[in-house]
Amino acid sequence: QELEGFLEQEQAKAKLQASVHELTNTCWNKCITGGISTKFSRGEASCLENCVDRFLDSSLFIVKQIEAQKQHM
Amino acid sequence: QELEGFLEQEQAKAKLQASVHELTNTCWNKCITGGISTKFSRGEASCLENCVDRFLDSSLFIVKQIEAQKQHM
Amino acid sequence: QELEGFLEQEQAKAKLQASVHELTNTCWNKCITGGISTKFSRGEASCLENCVDRFLDSSLFIVKQIEAQKQHM
Amino acid sequence: QxxxxxxxxxxxxxxxxxxxxxxxxxxxxxxxxxxxxxxxCLGRCMNLYMSAFDQVSRSYVARVSKERAGGMGGGL
Amino acid sequence: QxxxxxxxxxxxxxxxxxxxxxxxxxxxxxxxxxxxxxxxCLGRCMNLYMSAFDQVSRSYVARVSKERAGGMGGGL
Amino acid sequence: QxxxxxxxxxxxxxxxxxxxxxxxxxxxxxxxxxxxxxxxCLGRCMNLYMSAFDQVSRSYVARVSKERAGGMGGGL
Structure with a gap:
């Protein structure tokens, strides 16, 4: 049973890692639209800082909208 | 055996659902190229209406061309 | 055991095929940026010829950089 | 289930x-x-995406049925 | 099979x-x-894509063989 | 392992x-x-991508912890 718990934890970790890779790709494409310099421009840095939270906000907003629409049906 | 039939059917349904998600994504990217308004423009609506059928026509056309080329070899 | 070797070989073949499909897609998008003519332009043909090798060079370059950075830490 | x-x-x-x-x-x-x-924008976009999804579902199901009925002799 | x-x-x-x-x-x-x-356009595009596929296959197989032969000491 | x-x-x-x-x-x-x-360019890009990856990891882990702590009542 300890093994089971361990395996579940590792699976959760693998899923989290996959999400981070995908989010990094999404946010890179959204925020780094110009050339590659030695460091991020101010706009790029701020975009990257906010990207994950706004992406998740957007997802929660959509879920809430759908739930609100369901109740009005 | 009834169970088997049921499972096969559910699997077919899952595959169909996956195709619909992928086609929606393809047709959204092909047809909705501008900003987001309250409803589709006339051009967007007509593009979406025809998109699935032309995508499948295109696939069939390619298969026929390949078969025709094989016979000429 | 012969069967095992055979299966491993087939698995390796499947993996190679998947890589070729993905690389073709990557190189098509990188090299064929204009319209579709009856044959490749000179630039497109040369881009396609070099695309796989530069993609793999790029991958090796990145791995080497990472290893170099690790040693300096 | x-x-x-x-x-x-x-x-x-x-x-x-x-x-x-x-x-x-x-x-x-x-x-x-x-x-x-x-x-x-997200609210509008969500509604539009859902209606695109509905349109695609209808078109796809209609097409698959038609092909199965043998109207075209092609295989998808 | x-x-x-x-x-x-x-x-x-x-x-x-x-x-x-x-x-x-x-x-x-x-x-x-x-x-x-x-x-x-689809007909031409299909032929071009197939020849791109052939080119990529040849390049990739050649490269993998070369790396395996140990010419570069790198691992793909 | x-x-x-x-x-x-x-x-x-x-x-x-x-x-x-x-x-x-x-x-x-x-x-x-x-x-x-x-x-x-590849060298610079690699460093930038890694720092984007770090930023995204930090933001994501922080957000997931915050949501789990129940601050927002939403489910991701």
């Missing part, structure tokens, strides 16, 4: 796709919070 | 990729039917 | 993503060999 799981998976996949495509369209440069115009 | 399945899967995957990429290039705005110029 | 496999898979996935995105950005038109300016 499998049917329910399928329906849930379908709804989750739809929400994932809506978010991917509507975040792309509506949140051009993520800032400290979602602005009200970004939220309005 | 596995070999045959692999070959079939490979051909299907190639057709899927051709259609994805050539539909993108040749059918700019789907209308009531494929126009003849769209079909001509 | 599973943990180590996960770490290796994670590193490989990161390298794959760096190469995809940085090849796209830095090697505009593949020629007979990587030019030195392409290599410089």
């Amino acid at each position: 499998i049917q329910q799981e399928l329906a849930v998976a379908n709804a989750q996949q739809l929400i994932t796709k809506i978010n991917e495509n509507c975040f792309e369209k509506c949140v051009k440069s993520p800032s400290a919070s979602l602005t009200s115009s970004e939220e309005q | 596995i070999q045959q399945e692999l070959a079939v899967a490979n051909a299907q995957q190639l057709i899927t990729k051709i259609n994805e990429n050539c539909f993108e290039k040749c059918v700019k705005s789907p209308s009531a039917s494929l126009t003849s110029s769209e079909e001509q | 599973i943990q180590q496999e996960l770490a290796v898979a994670n590193a490989q996935q990161l390298i794959t993503k760096i190469n995809e995105n940085c090849f796209e950005k830095c090697v505009k038109s593949p020629s007979a060999s990587l030019t030195s300016s392409e290599e410089q």
